[in-house]
Amino acid sequence: MNPTMENCGFATALKAIEGKWKVDILCELGRAARRFGRLxxxxxxxSEKMLAQQLRELEADGLVDRTVHAGQPAKVVYSLTERGAALNVAAAALCRWGEAAERTADRSSAVAPDAVVA
Amino acid sequence: MNPTMENCGFATALKAIEGKWKVDILCELGRAARRFGRLxxxxxxxSEKMLAQQLRELEADGLVDRTVHAGQPAKVVYSLTERGAALNVAAAALCRWGEAAERTADRSSAVAPDAVVA
DNA sequence: GTAAACACTTACCCAGGCGTAACCACTTAC
DNA sequence: GTAAGTGGTTACGCCTGGGTAAGTGTTTAC
Structure with a gap:
């Protein structure tokens, strides 16, 4: 996007992920394929609107597969594509960083643990 | 944030990164420590406003160190903290994913390469 | 004396991302 | 006949993140 980022695919990855619910959706679909209602x-x-919208965007980005099973009523199953699964794997490193960050934040937090309890 | 994300540090990481210029700043500081004007x-x-704002947020998140060298005029040097450097490392996997995604996108693009030329 | 570099801050504005609520079409159950 | 579950779409409105422009105070250079 910016000149400094030309050689960095991170911006691409971020663009695919940004959206308030996409990480949640990817996380959930990472566990197993899911139908709309279950998701x-x-x-x-x-909200239904946002879920539908973000799913459509994820589908457009090739991260999520949408499969319609005909019937009455029709059922729609969402699952990760290979690409989506790869993204989940790539995100694992950041995930671990975040967890580590949370732990150190807890320790250095202004409020001591007992203060919360007391 | 959401129940599904409770066990996933990814949201934490994302929160630290979100902001239009933070990735650029992190990238740039990953190369070397930089002064404000140079950044x-x-x-x-x-814009200056946004750069200052995002730097302050990165500093608050403990990703960036701000060091003031007194003098006339005062000089301020920004550098990555250990945590910030670790984030950069963790982001590398996503970076590679993004680059791979860009390549496959090129191949599967609706417009053939020659069509662009012709 | 004025412009430019240093590192910002403040005031104001706008677009778009997100939320709420309602509507759609069909089927099963009460 | 009405509610609830299937999987959505549409209209409308707000709020916040980011953009523009200008101001701040000191020093050096022309």
């Missing part, structure tokens, strides 16, 4: 219940805070 | 020139599209 919605797995991420209670998301 | 600004390295990322031409960023």
């Amino acid at each position: 919605r219940r797995s991420i209670p805070a998301v | 600004r020139r390295s990322i031409p599209a960023v």
